[in-house]
Amino acid sequence: xxxxxxxxWYRRLHWQVLSAMILGLGVGWAFGLPAANAIxxxxxxxxxxxRMIIVPLVLTSIVSGVASVGGGRAIGRLFGKTMGYYVxxxxxxxxxGLLMVNLxxxxxxxxxxxxxxxxxxxxxxxxxxxxxxxxIVPNNFFAAASAGDMLAIIFFCIVFGAAITGLPEKPRVxxxxxxxxxxxxxxALTSGIIKFLPIGVFALITKMVGETGFDRFAALAKYFAxxxxxxTIHLFITMPLLLIVLGRIKPLVHxxxxxxxxxxxxxxxxxGATLPVTIKTLREKVGVSNxxxxxxLPMGATVNMDGTAIFECAGxxxxxxxxxxxxxxxxxxxxxxxxxxxxxxxxxxxxxxVVVIFIVLNAIGLGDNPEAITIVGAMLAIDRPLDMxxxxxxxxxxxxxxxxxxxxxxxxxxxxxxxH
Ligand code: ASP
Numbered sequence: 001x002x003x004x005x006x007x008x009w010y011r012r013l014h015w016q017v018l019s020a021m022i023l024g025l026g027v028g029w030a031f032g033l034p035a036a037n038a039i040x041x042x043x044x045x046x047x048x049x050x051r052m053i054i055v056p057l058v059l060t061s062i063v064s065g066v067a068s069v070g071g072g073r074a075i076g077r078l079f080g081k082t083m084g085y086y087v088x089x090x091x092x093x094x095x096x097g098l099l100m101v102n103l104x105x106x107x108x109x110x111x112x113x114x115x116x117x118x119x120x121x122x123x124x125x126x127x128x129x130x131x132x133x134x135x136i137v138p139n140n141f142f143a144a145a146s147a148g149d150m151l152a153i154i155f156f157c158i159v160f161g162a163a164i165t166g167l168p169e170k171p172r173v174x175x176x177x178x179x180x181x182x183x184x185x186x187x188a189l190t191s192g193i194i195k196f197l198p199i200g201v202f203a204l205i206t207k208m209v210g211e212t213g214f215d216r217f218a219a220l221a222k223y224f225a226x227x228x229x230x231x232t233i234h235l236f237i238t239m240p241l242l243l244i245v246l247g248r249i250k251p252l253v254h255x256x257x258x259x260x261x262x263x264x265x266x267x268x269x270x271x272g273a274t275l276p277v278t279i280k281t282l283r284e285k286v287g288v289s290n291x292x293x294x295x296x297l298p299m300g301a302t303v304n305m306d307g308t309a310i311f312e313c314a315g316x317x318x319x320x321x322x323x324x325x326x327x328x329x330x331x332x333x334x335x336x337x338x339x340x341x342x343x344x345x346x347x348x349x350x351x352x353x354v355v356v357i358f359i360v361l362n363a364i365g366l367g368d369n370p371e372a373i374t375i376v377g378a379m380l381a382i383d384r385p386l387d388m389x390x391x392x393x394x395x396x397x398x399x400x401x402x403x404x405x406x407x408x409x410x411x412x413x414x415x416x417x418x419x420h
Contacts, residue, residue: 014259020202028209036210046200060183065294066161086304093306097313106222107321247404256418257285265395272348287413300398307390312339316360
């Protein structure tokens, strides 16, 4: 969308989305469950529209992006920078979680009985590093694509894009042009769907508020404060510092350009469903090339989850505190590392972070503890607001990574101004 300074505020998408959020909050609060039941399906429909475009969008974006990188060396460099950024930002996030748990000590005197319990769903995450590697390579690309298996899809697209760069000129230009054209078509479709963002957000927020009883949150106020302050520090201190130091980017400009993905992440609680909005924004508002955004964003949505890393670390230590288990420094270091692994293993869908917390609990011998399982159930019951916030942090970190790496690749137009 071209910037039009004469457009009144109420026709600007982010104001529409923000107003829809406030309206949803009011309607959900005033009419409760009946409103959630009546309107909830519209939110689900919107989520389906977003999910519908993820696989073809990621496929065309990565293949056309990687094919334009030009040769194996350049691809290797981009890959190295991307991995380096993921590890750095997620590690800082997990350490922030560790710090906040030790400062606030939310597990002391927590009243777990007052938080409703919920069945904990089966854990379907690879539990060893070898499994993770085997899972990345698909047996059959089409089966992976139809199952929405993101890491396998991404792997295939990167090697396919790399293969294109080695072709003789004629076929290389033909295939690259075809994927570029399909990518543009997918972006046009994405733009069409994003026009419905305010309606989708209104329905999602109405459903969330209408279905949630707020009394049970009070008992776990300190737990909320711990995770919430960890997320806030990461979002408003650590990330801006990384933007300034590594990318020479003004954080306020980046925040302003990121309004729509942040609001979408907040409303959908899914980095995956937000991905189309993230890709569009990074290209059109932040000004990152397809080469970099196609590399950093789809993979980031799947593996780079800073908000989730904070949650895994602080959440597992919270459980240990409630159970009165004292952890040594060595054990706390294990928690930080496994929190990082768990955040990589978490799927980009709502509440995935709660389920994978067992990876961390297993590492400190609490995975089979019945009381720990009950606490995880309570955490799941009240997870939605925290999930909204950590998903926004997850998406923000991916966007910062893309902007920083684009700057390091010499892209000058990144975040030079706020683009509407
Ligand atoms: N909902 C988060 C996301 O999609 C994952 C989580 O539950 O931590 O990014």
